[in-house]
Amino acid sequence: MQRALRGVIVERLTAYYENREWIEEDLAGKIRNRMLGAMFRQKSVIEVIETRIGKQSDLRSQIEIKRIDRLVEIACYRFHAVMRTKPIQDIFRGKTTRWYLFSRLEKTKLRKYQLHISPDLVWFTGSTCHLLRFTVQGVSNPGDDRRLENMAMVEWAKNQNGLPANLERYVVENLYWNKGVWNYWKERCTQRDYEDSIKMIYSDMNAMIDLHYRLGLSCDLSQIPLAKSKSTCRNCGHRDTCPGGEDLHRAKLEQSALEMAKSSMKRI
C-alpha cells in the first residue's frame, strides 16, 4: 500500500506538471492497480519462500481481496490528506513555480557505493532549495539517524546540474504519515549535518558488508540484527524465513546464545 500511495502522489504531481487531465474518480482504481501489480510480483516470491519453508507463508494473508479493499480506502484517505498539505497546496495555487520531481530509483555514486538518496520533490523559494521526501508510514519521533538519512539528500543535490553548491542553501524536509495525520519536519542543512550524514552512510555500508560476510553463502538469517519490536516484523517480507518472524523474543535469546558460544570457541 505504501509504495502504491507514494506512486500515486507522484503521478498526481506529474499530471499537474505536464498539464495533463487528472480524473479524481479514478483514484481508487489507480491505487488498486498499483497494489495488484505489486502483489502479482510478490506472488512468485511467496511461492519460492513456500517451497523453501515447506508450508504456507504468513505473507499470503496480506494478498486477500478484502484486505486490499481496506488498504485502498486507507490509501485514498491519506492521498486526499497529503493534497491539502502546504508544499503541495503551494504548487497547486501557483505560489511555488520552480519545482521538480525525481525518482527514488535514481542512483548517486559515493566513492565505490551506488546509493538511493534522491528526494521525491525539489523546489525553490528565493535562493533556498527545498529537498523533500514523502514517508507514507513514518514514526512519531524520527530520531537522529532518520534526520541524517534525510540530510543525505544534500549529497544527491550536490551532484545535480543547476542545484546550489552551497550546502547552507538547502532545507531538507520530510512529510510523514503518523497517528492519522501528515506531519511536517524540516531543517536547514549545515556543514556539520552534511558531514555526519556522510559518516553515517559509510558506517551503515560497513555494517552491511560485515553482515553480508557473516551471513555467508547460505545466507543464514540467524545472524542478522533482529528488530526491536514485534510490530516491525508484522509487515516484513522476510518474516517467513527470519527466526524473528516467528518468535522475536526466542530468536533474540537463541542469537545471543549463539554469539556467546562463538566467542567462547574463539578464545579456546
Ligand code: SF4
Ligand atoms: S522478521 Fe526478521 S528481518 Fe523482518 S523485521 Fe523481524 S527481525 Fe527484522
